[in-house]
Amino acid sequence: MTELLAPAGDLERLKIAYLYGADAVYIGGRDYSLRANAKNFSLEEIKEATNFAHTLGKKIYVTVNIVFHDKNLKDLDNYLQTLKDYSVDAIIASDIVVVSKASKINLDVILSTQSSILNYSAIKFWQSLGVKRFVLGREASREDIIRIKKECQAELECFIHGAMCTSISGKCILSNYMTNRDSNRGGCAQICRWVFTTENKPDFTFMSKDLNMVTYIKDMLDIGVNSFKVEGRMRSIYYIATVIKCYREVIDKIKNNTLTKNDEIYYEKILDRVANRDTMPQFYQKFPGVNESYFNDRIEVSNQDFLGIVTGYKDGLIELEQRNYFKIGYIVEFIGPNMENITYTIKTIIDENNETLDVARHPQMKIYLPYDKPLPKYAMMRLKTIV
């Protein structure tokens, strides 16, 4: 089994993730999830999302991965039973009480990366409790993964893209001390991106660059990784669409034996453009050093590539909702589910009143662009990437 696993912070992002090629999506409910300041899903939305996923023949996992204090346990039984009743495919958890309660009602558990697993012996412990799939710590090396696979024959889920905690997951309460927000119950304030002073030395920072495993996907497939996980339940629809589409194509090309070195270079460039930080492989092939972290010279780039999302097509016009400034003369690219990328030069912009414009300035305004073939809903228009 090979699975491309996407994050989604709300229903729109969930639909985008599936449409752009995810085999499964993980979401958080409004309780018990580690991204408390993401919008997250109500129970009703979890039900809708699960039905949507299953209609497509895809999977959905719900995070129940906080570290529970006694008072948080109050409604846990009902919550897990509800998820079971909705037929979610699994929950993602780290606290043993959740694992135990879920297994009693035959609700599958994926052990969260919060459990900090880097060795086969820990996997064996959790296997004895009935856990079948494991999200390894992001610090796991290639050798670690191979050995774990060999010793345990477990389903392994590994992060392949997105932000990295500097800490081993589950081992950080800097947020608790700095902001009184409990990082292990969803309140993380990302203190590892803050700048600290020292008495007589340069400012101290310890922020990791992001993860990007494009060039190692084939190797990860070969060593038996089952699920390829993208980080980012708080990321935008454009980010999710772009990242999932890239990795979908990489995985499919590997399976068809058609992935070339040039393809890898192309996908890395696309992924770099959608990221707001540098990306690299981190712990997989070598121990990360100076180059894998930011110091005082970090520049976080706000990405303006995403120009609009296709909302319909009628009478030779693409209907588009604007997301970033564009104007006549721009060379853009349409990407979308189950379609080849289309390069397009903007020659005419029409607004809702059927008036032509030189510039589309306003986010979320309706725009119409002439085109002779229909484009699917949820296709996206971005600046053409020169590669």
Added chain:
Amino acid sequence: MAYQLVLGKMKNKIIITINNLEDKEKYQTLGINLFAYPLKEFCVGIPNTFAWDVLDKDSYAFLNRIMDNKAIDELKEILPKLNVKGIIFDDLGVLELVKDMPFEKILYLSHFNTNVLSIELYLKYVDYVIISSDITKEETEYIVRCLKDKVILNALGYYPAMYSRRLLIDNYSKFHHIEKENPLVIENTQKKFMVYENEYGTVFYHMPLYNGLELMNLSAKYYFINTSFLTFEDIKKLLNNEYTEEYDTGFLYQETIYKLRGEEND
């Protein structure tokens, strides 16, 4: 007044880490006889560690690393030769290795173990569980009331706020081409941390040190003292309530929040 209990009947309930063998004799003069030895290959964030063959049948082995496969393999070799009273560990891979061994097993799962049910579940596999100090005094009291002498409380010492596998001081020093300072004290908005690194990673300790000696009035099995970065004199003063430096009580009286107000959480 409450602290005098420490040197009274409570002295037998303290497990204390040691920084060198000489300290052991000094602590014995205070009536403390349960010693934890941080093991060299299996500890992170601790400057003074010991080879496994120094330990005797009255001592506890202390292992706080998150282990990779290599460390697990090395530990597997050592365990049959380890003649100790008990073993204190964080990684559940260690639990899998020691579950049938004839010594006390104490689970110190750093920031986990914050509720009764989870601790009860782990107690099926270990003898005692050290309760996280991320929770309030009220929450701690509730757990101790429910589980009594199956739990251990952090009583004293610098408390870990973050553990990274990366060599953060090393990287920082190399990047800036400056001499490596280890430990390194860092500060932001008047919050300080002591950062300490060894080959297995980097630990941030909150400053000032944590003093939870008031919890010794509860009926836990043992009270754990981590003496890293502290001297015997410091500990003696703390136990006798004569310590004049700053300390804090962690989250005993400071409940953390995790749901933010406003539309985002509606």
